[in-house]
Amino acid sequence: MSIQTLLSAALAKRQAFLHQAAMAQTDCFRVFHGTVEGVNGLNIDRYGHAWLVQSFHQTLTEDELREIDTVLSQTAALPIIYNDRSLGHSRVLNALSPELQAFADAEQVMLENGIKFTSKLRHEGQDPLLFLDMRIGREYVRAHSQDKTVLNLFSYTCGIGTAAAMGGATRVMNVDFSSFALAAGNTNAALNQVAGVCEFVQSDAFPALRQLAGLAVGGRRKQKLPHYPKLAATQFDLVFLDPPRYAKSAFGIVDLINDYQGLFKPALLATKVGGTIVACNNVAKVDRQDWFASLVRCVEKQGRRVTSHQWLDPHEDFPSFDDNHPLKIVALTLH
Known part of the structure; x- marks a missing residue:
């Protein structure tokens, strides 16, 4: 089954959750938990004003990234940051366009139940700044x-x-x-x-x-x-x-x-x-x-x-x- 089909199904299951999140002033959550939802090692999250795509086992192809983009843009037209972490040490491997790199390096603010949290999609550490x-x-x-x-x-x-x-x-x-x-x-x-x-x-x-x-x-x-x-x-x-x-x-x-x-x-x-x-x-x-x-x-x-x-x-x-x-x-x- 394609990533596009699996991601669409995951989002469909989350419609009530996404509505509740918006009502609770939450704009950071997971929309695809690949280990359970069909692509082992692929996680897709909303982090405030961006989508964060992370692959831990296998590098995504350009076609797969396009499929993901197609589905996510229908939910919210936000920048998509892809962090390929498929090597054992989990460091980010891939380069971004200069525009997306500047965005990923910049401090953002996201909301969880109305609480503000700092967000930076690429930084000196490995993991996102909020689990x-x-x-x-x-x-x-x-x-x-x-x-x-x-x-x-x-x-x-x-x-x-x-x-x-x-x-x-x-x-x-x-x-x-x-x-x-x-x-x-x-x-x-x-x-x-x-x-x-x-x-x-x-x-x-x-x-x-x-x-x-x-x-x-x-x-x-x-x-x-x-x-x-x-x-x-x-x-x-x-x-x-x-x-x-x-x-x-x-x-x-x-x-x-x-x-x-x-x-x-x-x-x-x-x-x-x-x-x-x-x-x-x-x-x-x-x-x-x-x-x-x-x-x-x-x-x-x-x-x-x-x-x-x-x-x-x-x-x-x-x-x-x-x-x-x-x-x-x-x-x-x-x-």
Whole structure:
């Protein structure tokens, strides 16, 4: 089946969603989730005033791009930026026309539920500046942040933190190692006039989290510890934990398959009694119920208990096989 036919079918399925998005002041969402909708590794998104087409397995041909253009232009006549990321390192391979390159390099602003987010379709990093499948997480945090203190770990461009501030949080601490990502987060806070409650801590997550949890900062064997900012032990009303699949530093190893507890334990220690920790795991092969059971065990080992929980499933613009989405998000209220 052609890309044109498959994309048309995906858009037809989303008509009610697209109407709801417009009513909710949202102009960033997925219109084609290729892994589920027929072309593995092809994603097509609306990012504000542009369409973003990304291919992760195979370079699109000129004919395929024309087919995509034909369908998208009927929905909204916007510039189409194609990022070919089909090599293993996922860097953008293809050149654009000078006009489109200038547009892709320029800062734009998009809307999600009326919140403004900075957008740049090509930049020094690899991924777009807002992960669209995390919309449900930002909605949850916004709805549960009134008069709360919020810790946003692995914050990237601070979408969660901005949503918390817009939801009435009294303090939001965003922690990320990337100065580039935190600069974008600062822009997001400023765009929404909530910079006054947002903090931006550039740090490896391990020392930041262990200090906040009141634990000693250690490192991997024979690794010299680099400088890290000093933080006072603090508990928050709401903690959001969204680590990458795998990362290694002198302070420790992030491994969502084999050692989620290495991060989850200090994160729950930094969560107040009666507070909520939102845990995320984006590895498809991690079983949802097994992972959840491991989180509950970790809580109980600390002499605490889960009093309630809520699963947060991505919206319908991110369809999944058998409702088993790779991104798993659960909000745990702790005693």
